[in-house]
Amino acid sequence: MLFLDHLPPFLFFTGKGGVGKTSLACATAIRLADQGKRVLLVSTDPASNVGQVFGVTIGNTVTPIDAVPGLRALEIDPQAAAQAYRDRIVGPVRGVLPETVVKGIEEQLSGACTTEIAAFDEFTALLTDAALQADYDHIVFDTAPTGHTIRLLQLPGAWSGFLEQGKGDASCLGPLAGLEKQRSQYQGAVAALSDARRTRLILVARAQRATLREVERTHEELAAIGLTQQYLVINGILPQSETSGDALAVAVWRREQAALAELPLVLRDLPTDHVPLMPFNLVGLSALRQMLSTPEVSAGDSVDAVALSDAPDLATLVDGLIGDGHGLIMLMGKGGVGKTTLAAAVAVELASRGHPVHLTTSDPAAHLAETLEGSLANLSVSRIDPRTETERYRQQVLATKGKNLDEQGRAMLEEDLRSPCTEEVAVFQAFSRVIREAGRKFVVMDTAPTGHTLLLLDATGAYHREVARQMGASGMHFTTPMMQLQDPAQTKVLIVTLAETTPVLEAANLQADLRRAGIEPWAWVVNNSLAMAKPGSPLLRRRAATELAQIDAVASRHAQRWAVVPLQPDEPVGVERLQRLTRHGTASGENITMNDETYNAEPRVPRKQEEK
Amino acid sequence: MATIQVFDPALCCSSGVCGVDVDQALVAFAADVDWLKQNGGQIDRFNLAQQPLVFAENAAAKAFLERSGQEGLPLILVDGELALAGRYPRRAELARWAGISQLAVEAKPASGCCSGSGCC
Known part of the structure; x- marks a missing residue:
């Protein structure tokens, strides 16, 4: 494994949920400890099973792992860290200021930025405490801060107003204002992160085209701010030996090989390791020890x-969606779960039953929308390019708001505009032009703002004004836009997830966030299910078996209504294949093609550093 | 010299960047605050989302929140007395409260009557 050679003291594994960061971090930590190194393993995975792996309760204190001499572990719960941070700010005024005011403040501090910065705050000490570092040869993190967070911390303007004086013009850096540590500590942490002699960043991905595109963006974003010491690990690759006699396995293998062959250019120069799909669950010491040491994986016992x-x-x-024959249907979920494909499938199904449907997608690949355009008489398709919309919004803000700012103020504003919220707002603003049609026909969207964003927009009244302006003379009756989204008769939210631990947990968080905004998700859809696809390969059958607990959790705990969509052997483009995807018992392994778009067709997020 | 205190509503970005439209009033006011400070004025801003304790400890701000809620913000106190609420002051108002010569305001004469809401 290349990423294990000549290791610096700090290791960060980064990648989207479900790619196996925590398993890799654990396996790496065990391996180093087995070599006699003193190792601290830090998990910030909200679904952390590090304690489970070692059979120890870990939590927020450094805990020795008796089974592995030399290894200690620490679990940081970013949600708990954010809650602690909120309590610090809000606690003293609870019961003093009016209840509604306190609630409003809490919502301000409930966004993703707060969580991320609170987590960063938690491990800042680990990067800068010399005494602590003397105790360990390596500190292994199963997550890494985003480029956005690091850039914010690098901006001198971010600090003068907040940490030093505690007042001034607020920005998205707001969450930093209440942090406890000194500026020098954050500077030290950022310096350690960008020092190749001290830090190695390991990008973790699956052999899926969209996942690799996402890793490409992460790579560029982090490289642009000086974190150039990067390695790539492609995890869970299906071995060719699994493909004999199983059409589904052949399709998966071909898709993965095609994705690897088309690896984005900027990733090709990175030192890269391939880790095969394991024939066992990555729980327990022996399983994790094998992960990084077995060059050839046998399929194991038959399943x-x-x-x-x-x-x-x-x-x-x-x-159940038909109802009055019109309404807004929004598919929500993390990137890579297949929202666009499922939105298209829902739209095609509704249209083929004779209802007028407008499918609106932010899928950058466009092919999905293009293949549907004109295919069904009552189906119209429109596309929103998140990159164009965000850029337009950014330019508009800079031209109006930014024109009188000095250089430092402008730099702050530009960074604010690179926050994930900006894109969410810009894209939703574009979508809101179509939403008004939902009074006459079905409008199916493959994206939606989070509950947090909705609450903030609603609180400021800005969203209301915007939509009122958009709706203008259209005459559609509405009370407030928030009420339209909250009314299940008018709007139905479908949460899309995969049958894996972290994606299900992320979806549950999304649901909690929507509920905070008074929006009750109407149903959950488990996409790309292997269990539903009935694979023949023993390896895939093992994976399929692990899905059952997650599907059960969705069905029994999370969802009011649910559905499972099997992993498709061929790319679901065009009316016919989309229809096959919506019905069980009709999809099977004929017509295998080499595409990997079954996995998803996610929006290509604008590359952030190009506007400099 | 009089001390001006500005109690801002709770905003993720008081710049308004996170909203669907950017609040020009906030931008202009930020510039006016800068101007006042450069001319020796004494002015402090408090964001409800970041410094709620300041609101809780200030009797006038606390009573205002109880009466009008955060929709009533911003609240501007001059030497602890309510001077303005519900909108941001114009540069000329800031200058008057701070006792800064009108000559210094000359650069922006248009900010007098009829340029903003609630006037004329």
């Missing part, structure tokens, strides 16, 4: 076929 016999399909869900 019985796993089948979900009575899981509802997407077509059954659509039955």
Whole structure:
């Protein structure tokens, strides 16, 4: 494994949920400890199973792992860190200021930025405490701060107003104002991060085209701020030996190989390791020890076929969507779960039943929308390019608001405009032009703002004004836009997830966030299910077996209504294949193609550093 | 010299960048605050989301929040007395409260009557 050679003291594993960061971090930490190194393993995974892996309760204190001499572990819960931070700010005024005011303040501090900065605050000490570092040869993190957070911390303007005086013009850096540590400590942490002799960044991905595109963006963003010491690990690759006699396995293998062959250019120069799909669950010491040491993986014992016999399909869900024959349908979920594909499938299903439908997508690849355009008489398709919309919004803000700012103020504003919220707002602003049609037909969207953003926009009244302006003379009756989204008769939210631990947890968080905004998700859809696809390969059957607990959690704990969509052997483009995807028992392994878009067709987020 | 205190509503970005439209009033006011400070004025801003304790400890601000809620903000106190609420002051008002010569305001004569809301 290249990423294990000549290791500096700090290791960060980064990648989207479900790619196996925590497993890799654990395996790496065990391996180093086995070599006699003193190692601290730091997990910030909200679904951290590090304690489970070692059979120890860890939590927020450094805990020795008796089974692995030399290894200690620490779990930081970013949600708890953010809560502690909120309590620090809000606690003293609870019961003193009016309840509604306190609630408003809490919402301000409930965004993703707060969580991320609170987590960064937690591990800043680990990067800068010399005494602590003397105790360890390596500190291994199963997560890394985003480029946005690091850039904010690098801006001199960010500090003068907040930490030093505690007042001034607020910005998205707001969350920093209440942090406890000194500026010099944050500077030290950022310096350690960008020092190749001290820090190695390991990008973790799966052999999926969209996932690799996302890693490409992360790579560029972090490289642009000086974190150039990067390695790439492609995890969970299906071995060719698994493909004999299983059409689905052949399709998966071909898709993965095609994705690897088309690796984005900027990633090709990175030292890269491939880790095969393991024939066992990555729980327990022996499993994790094998992860980084077995060059050839045998398929292991044969596994019985796993089948979900009575899981509802997407077509059954659509039955319940019909209602009055119009309405807004929003598919929500993390990047890479297949929102666009499922939005298209829902739209096609509704249209083929004779309803007028407008599908609006932010899929950058465009091919999905293009193949549908004109295919069904009552289906119209429009596309919103998140990159264009965000850029337009950014330019508009800079031209109006930015024109009188000095250089430092302008730099702050530009960084604020690179925050994830900006894109969310810009894209939703574009979508809101279409939403008004939902009074007459079905409008299906493959994205939606988070509950947090909705609450903030609603609180400031800005969202209301904007939509009122958009709706203008259209005459559609509405009370407030927030109420339209909250009314299940008018709006139905479908949460899309994968049958894996972290994606399900992320989806549950998304649901909690929406509920805070008074929006109750109407249904959950588990996409790309192996269990539903009934693979023949023993390795895939093992993976399928692990899905059952997650699907059960969705069905019994999280969702009011649910459906499972099987992993497709071929790319679901065009009306016919999309229809096959919505009905169980019709999809099977014929017509295998080499595309990997089954996995998803996610929006290509604008590359952030190009506007400099 | 009089001390001006500005109690801002709770905003993720008081710049308004996170909203769907950017509040020009906030931008202009930020510039006016800068101007006042450069001319020796004494002015402090408090963001409800970041320094709620200041609101809780200031009797006037606390009573205002109880009566009008955060929708009533911003609140501007001059030497602890309520001077303005519900909108941001114009540069000329700031200058008057701070006792800064009108000559210094000359650079922006248009900020007098009829340029903003609530006037004329």
